[in-house]
Amino acid sequence: MSDQPNQGQSWERTVEVPRQDVPPGSDVPLGPAPFRRGVAQVGPRPAPTETFPAAGDHGPADSGWPGAHHDDQHRPRMPLSYHMAQxxxxxxxxxxxxxxxxxxxGIWAISARGDLTSPVVTFVLTLFVAVGVFALSRLLGRVVLERQLGRVRRTAKGAHLAxxxxxxxxxxAYLRQTEWVMGIxxxxxxxx
Structure with missing residues (x-):
């Protein structure tokens, strides 16, 4: 049996350690190897066996072929609550x-002194365009920051700022269309 344990082998073992008597006035116990409770003896680590490709070597992830490994496929999927918090x-x-x-x-709509249907529709369309600006900013951030530069976005501050x-x-623009505001x-x- 080798010194390397099998992966299927259980690590739960009980080993009897003989009690070693310490002579009076001595800090070193008698016997072949000192044993201290709570301190494990650790051997040297084995050398790594993994090889890394040299610069310029391209693996299957760089080939662009269907089924090639990409980093997005190996990242764990985060729950929806994580994305909403982000x-x-x-x-x-x-x-x-x-x-x-x-x-x-509101200042522009009240100054117009007429039917509010058109100003309300205008503001609702403005909000839809703002949602589109947010979505476009997130998409650009995903393409540029995550895919091209390999960075991880943890917030949506850039999209909210845009x-x-x-x-x-x-x-x-609403204020510039208000006559009395422009007069002031x-x-x-x-x-x-």
């Missing part, structure tokens, strides 16, 4: 941008 990180940017766009839209910038731009802006600009 999407929530950074959502304060989108919320602030959405509130700014909503307030600016969505917030879009919503701030929409809010400013022009007056303020002429004073300085």
């Amino acid at each position: 999407l929530r990180l950074g959502s304060e940017w989108s919320i602030v941008g959405g509130l700014f766009a909503f307030v600016c839209w 969505t917030a910038v879009f919503l701030f731009g929409v809010g400013i 802006w022009n007056w303020f600009g002429s004073q300085f």
Whole structure:
């Protein structure tokens, strides 16, 4: 039997260790090998047998053939709750941008003094476009950061920031269409 244990072999063994008497005034026990409770004797590690390809060698993962191994296939699938928590990180940017766009839209809609059907439809379409900006930002992040650069994204802060910038731009566009706001802006600009 070799020194290397079989993988199927059980590690649960009880070994009787004879008690070694220590002479008075001596720290070293008598006997062939000192035994201390709670300290395991560890032998040297065997040399690794795995070989690594040299630079420039291409394996099946680099071939592009169907069935080739890719890193995405070997990563464990994360539960939906993990992905939802990841999407929530950074959502304060989108919320602030959405509130700014909503307030600016409200000022524009009230200033129009007419039927609110058209302004409501306009704002709903704006929100759909903002969701599209968020989805496009996430897709670009997946393609560029994860696939091309091999980085792992742990939050959605970049996509939320892009969505917030879009919503701030929409809010400013609503304000620029409001006559009295532009009048105040022009007056303020002429004073300085």
